[in-house]
Amino acid sequence: MTATPADSPAGTVQIFAASTLYGAATVCAALDADLFGPRAEHRRILLVCNTAAIPENAVPLHRTDSFAALRGSFDEVRYWNDEIEPYHPSGWTPRQEDVPILQRLLRQSWDLGDAPLELIVESIQVSPARAITAIFDEGPVHIYADGLMSYGPTRNVLPYLLHGRIRRLLHLDLVPGLRPLLLSEYGVEPQAVPTEDFLEVLTDIAGTVPPPDRPAEPGCALLLGQYLSALGLISTAEEEELHARMVRGAVAAGLTDIVFKPHPSAPAKLSAAMEKAAAEAGATLRVLDEPVLAETLFERLRPALVVGCFSTALLTAAAFYGLPVARVGTRPLLERLSPYENSNRIPVTVVDALLPDLEAPGFTVAPPALDPADIADRVGPLTTAVGYCMQAKSYPHLAGEAADWLGAHYGSATAHYFKRRRLTALGLPGGMVGGVPAGARLLRKSPLVRRVVRQARARRAGRN
Helix, strand or coil: CCHHHCCCCEEEEEEEEEHHHHHHHHHHHHHHCCCCCHHHHHEEEEEEEECCCCCCCCCCHCCCCHHHHHHHCCEEEEEEHHHHCCCCCCCCCCCHHHHHHHHHHHHHHHCCCCCEEEECCCCCCCHHHHHHHHHCCCCEEEEEECCCHHHHHCCCCCCHHHHHHHHEEEEECCCCCCCCCCCCCCCCEEEEHHHHHHHHHHHHHHHHCCCCCCCCCCCCCECCCCCCCCCCCCCCCHHHHHHHHHHHHHHHHCCCCEEEEEECCCCCCCCCCHHHHHHCCCCEEEEEECCCCHHHHHHHHHEEEECCCCHHHHHHHHHHHCCCEEEHHHHHHHHHCCCCCCHHHHHHHHHHHCEEECCCCCCCCCCCCCHHHHHHEEEEEEEHHHHHCCCCCCCCHHHHHHHHHHHHHHHCCCHHCCHHHHHHHHEEEEEEEEEEEEHHHHHHHHHHHHHHHHHHHHHHHHHH
């Protein structure tokens, strides 16, 4: 914890909760863009939340070297994990009867007095955001989204006393032309954090990172790890094989200098299979275990290709840095994500629909094609249809759009985005009606089809 400066301003106290360096950078970009008012009129607290599976084994963002570039945006820093110890930030919410005393204790401990509060949190559907907004149960709430989930539906229904406080959704324009769906059912308007401000923050962060001992050659391939096995999406062995496929695909594309960036929340090193694949292919592989942003490497390395599964950083590389990108392994994930309303479904869908497949025949490294008009026309209706199928009760007004798109586009090229059972339950094109596809049932009602069937039956009867 950093003590409050003696001359910190009175007035509204703004509490910014962040669990990742990327999220904190998003907040700082919003502050630089004056989206939270003049600095002199507010006391600003950064509340760091370490949500790693085992927080003791992960470095919280305020203890990384990169945080030095962000520290000046806040009057003080607090560590939420210390405040609620021994509970895990992702698994604890206060009991309703404990809220008044917890708020009183934190106001006293943080020297808040009776000052009005303004909360800025991420992932409002779950804790720690739900816990923080429950304890500080008055004042406006702003949500910021630090990834692709902003383009998907709200995971859980929010109580009125909470969603009635939400003023806006701040997001990065990761997919130009695509409008966020998150919180739209509550009338919450999205507001994009200016890209130029975000890039300036990332440049500042990059300046805090010392150069690597062995710099990569120009034109390297940067592979982005996630923590899919820790989330239960795939097994550890499957995640290791996914990394090996990234290596083989990069080598097949003509890139033999390879850098692997594990996700900071990954519980263990998952590089044995890729090291073997690199050795067999005659490629140079280096694993960067330092807790730095992938975006820092975009600036530092200027890779010829960025490869991942469905990492948000893929879209950051393409949309903000103009780097060639490719995906690996999205189709099996779309099949296996369970339940259908899993919040990862929209990020996987967006990456699958927008980015080229590294393992596709004829893949070539090329600059990204992210035309806003094309995205709005092609990907927008798709994510609307998927989002409606995920949370139909929350978005009944999207039923017509979803049905129209499915009626025109559902087929072998798009079926992997949907589940037949879900379409059937919602009565949408592509579902089953009476044991047969809904489309086949509609064909049976066609006068032309019925006439052709009668003629075929008459010919068959004549032959008999």
